Amino acid sequence: MTAILETDGLSISFGGLKALDNVNLSVRPGEILSVIGPNGAGKTTLFNLISGVYKPRSGKVLLEGQDVTGQSPDKLAGRGLTRTFQNLQVFQTMTALENVMVARHLHEKRNVLAHLLALPSVRRQREETRKRAMECLARVGMEHYADQTADSLPYGALKRLEIARALALVPKVLLLDEPAAGCNPRETEEIDEIISKIAAEGMAVVLVEHDMRLVMKISNHILVLNFGKKLAEGNAATIAADPHVIEAYLGLEGDEGEAGAVAE
Amino acid sequence: MSVFDTVQRVVGNRLSLILIGAMLLVLPLLMTSSFQMRLAVVVWVYAMAAIGLNLLMGFAGQVSLGHAGFFGIGAYSVALGPSQLGLSPALSLPAGIAFCGLLALLLGRPILKLKGHYLAVATLGLGMLIFMILSNEVELTGGPDGMRVPRVVIMGWKVKGTETWYWITGIALLISVWLALNLINSPTGLALRAIHDSEVAASVLGVDVARYKLIVFVISACFASAAGGLLALYNGHITPGVSDFLVSVQLVTMVVLGGMGSVGGSLVGAALIIILPQFLTVMHEYEHAFLGLIMILTMVFMRSGIVPSISKAIRSRRHDSNS
């Protein structure tokens, strides 16, 4: 199968700093590509460029073979690409269910006049949206939180809420920015299961994650960034054995648990 | 609490409409002078404009300090329609609303790219520009002296008298509330609230942020111009003062005081800002100072506005007594 998402020489600078320098990647449907690297390596910046939040200074983003560089995030969402955020971007004043319902936006008829007049078709569609959103909440085990406002939910739940929200869009490509950060081992386990399952259904997943145990376990392919540049690339075994990676990244992060996970 | 919320969500819309409808019916029975009824007409009209502005501010989170401009365009269109285009006054009202919507569509596109303070200043400029045009185009608008607005005649019936206008503007208010609540509870309303909470999250989920800001800007401009048109038709005379900067400030104050994001709040806010000064006239030169003080105290003690603060207090009391 051919790649669904590719980047070609993606670069951007902030001031004098080359935050991302000539990065190429490619993911196929059903594949999990992990992007790892120390803090400040450019992982989130890479997501910002792919998802259209920032425009690259040079390089290309290809989605299903088409050049989509510089398109706005909502256009890209329409083409089946969405993401979650490392620093949570939930809709604080909405309930968990409403948060997810927003992501059904593109699946709904968007006739403002019909909305103003509350035509029966709008109400019917609302029920459908509510049902779909509920299913997505259930997929991340959050149906019991449906009617709670987001600002009253625990951190781990918000992380999963962002995943549920992204799933409600029914994307082809999903970018997850540190979905397990700040989560306890049990929550991390759940997120692992969720990601594996959605990849198994054919979605392409790009994962940024610091939890090495998780990364090594579920990735088909790993890209290591350091100072905005590609440091190494390959499957879990290759990466774990790569001396550059061990020196630049794993050595830096090197607490016992993570180093142990890599050595397995 | 969740049961109460669900019940409120289901009946909430209809309930607000019934409550406002009941208020419209009962108020005339309690009124003792035509002056009070006059005041009510003015409140309904300003409430309409405030509700429209609340859609923009309270839901989409975008400020406008120029809405009196749209109010003024609505007002002048019912005077200019008959005098310039030979339209009937009744037809000039929807024509004015349409014109205002179109104008908001054209001007909103560049203006709404701005955020926060920059947006505030740009909309302020827009309102001032409209005020200047209405004041200075003496040949067209009569300048500062204003214009006469011909009476509406529907099939030979001359629409006049404060009581008649009480019902007309009351029904217009009900329709405005209905439209606003419909919008809020629709996917569009959800998209607007999403934009308010996180633009970047809304956009990666497929919400065209710029488009929705523009849509709600146009809708709120239409509300304001409808309100301005009705006020002009009722008064029978119009001056550029309707589009003065201070009116824009009043509208924003109504929205914030009553409660951002609360449709009922805008009605309460409008009532306060219109009626309170009448009571305060007994305080002579301290009138404005006192009004200012009330506004400060409300904001300090009811940060989220009068209606949301009160309904939250009631809800938590109910919650306590249930448990």
Ligand SMILES: Nc1ncnc2c1ncn2[C@@H]1O[C@H](COP(=O)(O)OP(=O)(O)O)[C@@H](O)[C@H]1O
């Ligand atoms: N909007 C921005 N403005 C300026 N500098 C930025 C911006 N976004 C990221 N950077 C810088 O780019 C580098 C990469 O950041 P980031 O992509 O967030 O790293 P990571 O996600 O790998 O931790 C950092 O040095 C960061 O300070």
Ligand SMILES: [Mg+2]
């Ligand atoms: Mg990051």
